[in-house]
Amino acid sequence: MQRPLEKIRVLDFTRVLAGPYCTMMLADMGAEVIKIEKPGHGDDTRHFGPFQNEESGYFIYLNRGKKSMALDLKNPHAIEAIKELVKQSDVVVENFRPGVMKKLGLDYESLKECNPGIIYASISGFGQYGPYSQRPAYDLVAQAMGGMTSITGHPENPPTRSGASLGDMSAALYAAYGIMAALFHRERTGEGQLIDVAMVDSIFALLESNVMRYTVDQIVPERIGSRHPISSPFDIFKAKDGFVVIAVANDSLFNKLAAVMQQPELAEDPRFNTDPLRTKNETELKAIIETWLNSYSVEEAVKLVSEAGVPCSPILTIEDICEDEHTNAREMLIEVEHPVAGPIKIPGNPVKLSRTPAVIKEASPSLGEHTEAILKDVLKWESARLQALEGQKV
Structure with a gap:
């Protein structure tokens, strides 16, 4: 060919x-x-x-x-x-x-x-x-x-x-x-x-939204760890035996996450019912999610959240990704x-x-x-x- x-x-x-x-x-x-x-x-x-x-x-x-x-x-x-x-x-x-x-x-x-x-x-x-x-x-x-x-x-x-x-x-x-x-x-x-x-x-x-945050809003982006600067929950979260990545960038995905957590009221909570509000109250939201994750292993959490249609992943080592099917x-x-x-x-x-x-x-x-x-x-x-x-x- x-x-x-x-x-x-x-x-x-x-x-x-x-x-x-x-x-x-x-x-x-x-x-x-x-x-x-x-x-x-x-x-x-x-x-x-x-x-x-x-x-x-x-x-x-x-x-x-x-x-x-x-x-x-x-x-x-x-x-x-x-x-x-x-x-x-x-x-x-x-x-x-x-x-x-x-x-x-x-x-x-x-x-x-x-x-x-x-x-x-x-x-x-x-x-x-x-x-x-x-x-x-x-x-x-x-x-x-x-x-x-x-x-x-x-x-x-x-x-x-x-x-x-x-x-x-x-x-x-x-x-x-x-x-x-x-x-x-x-x-x-x-x-x-x-x-x-x-x-x-x-x-x-490669800086994508970071440049626009400065040129449009005159915000100088700083180090914030693994979370996203304008969407939440979009971070690394602690489960029972390790860490899980959950990435939510719109209200529809947050509704799905709240449902799989069996806490649908979170989607109507005035602290969390829009992406800007979730980001503003990110610390409180992260604590709620990690309290829920504490009952699940990484494997269990990834299966539950992914099957609900929410982007989610374990953190693979280089060995893990090389051996992954x-x-x-x-x-x-x-x-x-x-x-x-x-x-x-x-x-x-x-x-x-x-x-x-x-x-x-x-x-x-x-x-x-x-x-x-x-x-x-x-x-x-x-x-x-x-x-x-x-x-x-x-």
Whole structure:
């Protein structure tokens, strides 16, 4: 079955997380992704744990389905090879600090001279322009500067980072989204373009109602724990043997919850009969719900509340979600075969297309595994030339 991005060639200059996750998604959808890595070292994540048979599980996951070329970007012969590849490629993705690719002669302005239709995606901490564009960033910085850290955690505790690298992952998603839109535009017009994605921008775009609360009502959102700022009950609640999530965002759902609690009068209580009032009196309402939950285990409570049509969930550990039947039914944990690490389980692709589904068959490449094949098969360079380049440590 043909995949959506078959015959699309991507030159991938990315490393660590945001860029590799973006190009991984393109590879899942059929793109030929050629990962350009530093000879002898490769992507930093080749050296990140956890390890299986001395191979990084982190790298295997983020770089599945790609090809690896080991090239010294400080060598003019390597730059020559890349510019030749650009002529036969569709997309370039990089996540260096702004200005690095320009110094190498591999920025968008330089490469569009080789291929006017090239789509060039740059992922960075603060973007390609703006007062902070030259600042270095990792996910922790992006979450802090983007506003998310200030609203994450409980009010009595210091601000906290989200448990996952949302700055990297959201930037990866927005970059992949931009690349898809740019490919569609090029299909209609023949024009390539530059895509500029900042991790800080990406975090800011995830803040949803928090921004509007400030711009409309001049409220500065603060840390409030797990509850929702404008809907109640929408929080984590203590049951007899653990914790339950209950999420009610309208009066109809609250009526259902009151009924399953066998306290239908709560729906008419003047403290709780509208969402704004429930939020205003959230502390009293939470105490009533937890008193009821104290008679039920997590499993019992989730069954009762869910069957009543109210969104509800246990809090699963990573072990729980990996072993969960729904996760496996959705193919969200799949096994790939790595030539060194052996069989290894990694997350699947969450985008389920009915006609052209993502196909994940190959694990990550070894460092420089495809260098010779690409230079021979794509650029048609002869063996003698390749041997000379190898001798010069290109």
